[in-house]
Amino acid sequence: MSFLHRQSSIIEEKSDKEAITSHGVPSSRSGSLKFVSEAGGNDAPSTYQIATGAPVEDHSPLGYNVGPITIIFLNISMMIGTGVYSTPSSVLGGTGSVGLSMIYWMLGGIISLSSAAVYLEFTSYFPSRSGAEVVYLEQAFPYPRFFFPTTYAIQKVIMSFKSSNCIVLANYLFATAGRTGSNWETKGVALAGYTVVLLAVVFHTKYSYYLSNAIGIVKLITLVFIAVTGLVILGGHTQVPDPKEHFANSFQGAATPYGITIALYRIIYSYGGWSNAFNVANEIKNPVAQIKRNGTISILIVTMLYILANVAYVAAVGKEKLKDSGTIAATLFFRAVFGESRAVQGLNFLIALSSFGNLLASMLGAARMLRECGRQGVLPCTQFWVSTKPFNTPLGPYLLDWGLTAIVILAIPAGDAFNFVADLALYPGAAFSFMAAVGLYIVRRRRSRVGLPRPQFKAWHPVIIFNILVHLYLLVMPWYPPADGKADVSFWYGTYIVTGLGILAACGTYYGVWVHAIPRWRGYKLRQLVADFGNGAQAYKVVKVPVSDVAEWDATHRPGR
16 A cells, blocks of 8 residues: 555644644655654554654554453563563562562562553653554664664564573473473473464464453463462461461561572563553554553552462561562462462463463564564565464564574573573563664654644653663663673673673674675665555565665655655
């Protein structure tokens, strides 16, 4: 479908004091940015975006199956997964005391709400674009041309694995069986589990959401059960002896700079699913109002349950045992409360099911981000990323996600996989989240200059600044070495930082070679055209225009079109 069927106006940014709106094609001007107004099919206001941004799909090829319940459980299913059952040991060990660890679990909810406010304002500007941060960086930083879309897309492709969560799923399945798996047994079960996740989502979008919601309800009930059990323990109604003793001198214990930084990484990892609903914005009717209400509900529910669950762990297991529990804190909790009965095996299965639901919700959201990266035209084989054939699902992103996860599962020793991958996934992500939060101010100023409509939601300045500072901390503090060289993995503590920087460098190198070096060598420049892949799926296709034809091309084509 031609862009002429979707486009209502073009607005050109000229200067701080001058802006024009035109329904024709404005003359090209060096240093200016041209905006287009495009309407999607999700009952949202028109999206005013920089013309080089990927086109708004006037009908989502993935449908409009995300309602209030699905929004809540997309977030809850991704947040309540492996984190709250596998990271309490690291958080308690890093903070050094029960009291500070509880503050950190509360801080995770505050950080999630502040980050959600930033994302919600971005969604108010671009309500008919899925993919969340993919879109925000594209629109905040259009120059150098292709830079942020390209680097973010490559980073997202490289990091699109879920191996740590798969390992935790395998560990709890073995705990259900009453034994510990060997290294390769754990890898095999982890890979088999993720293969089942792939099969669950690849054939039907609506039913995959239904399955995610159903498992999300079970996950919520499981965590509520743990939280209520913790309160019963504190009341002295179980076999746990003197549970209140574990909370005496709650702030006793030493914390190190490295410890509290790793603890914060684990907290943010545990809350990581708060943004999942933003990834499917174009599949939500009236997305800003729906996400504002139901996304907030999901974060508040999870924050309350996380704190109560950790109270339960400490009450049942005790501080020292919990610090040494590794990734099976919930298993120790069940054993302390119910002994070695068969009920413990059943409860461990519920945790395994929770991990499975996390992987399911995560794959649903990540596929939308990968698809949006592909819609920008900066990845090879655009049709692979964008097409929804043959099942009206993003098959290409699903397959890539599964393939990379399989490689990482098989390549990294299972014992170190969880901590290393959890840290590695956060470092490049913190860099892009920092840029997105800063970019919100750039988008605000740019839109004000051209007189675009006010957003449905606007974040408070203190909230945005707090968000910027948090991500800056996550970028700087991991360099601080641990005491006595002891880290949470068996190798050098900074391996994940260097690896993360290497990934960012690889992204920049790809950009330099693809956008500058090869075109200069071959005598062409890159331009974009809208391509139609059927069923409403649209994307950019980057074309090579000989240098001699660039002037004519730019004169006869609308920006980005």
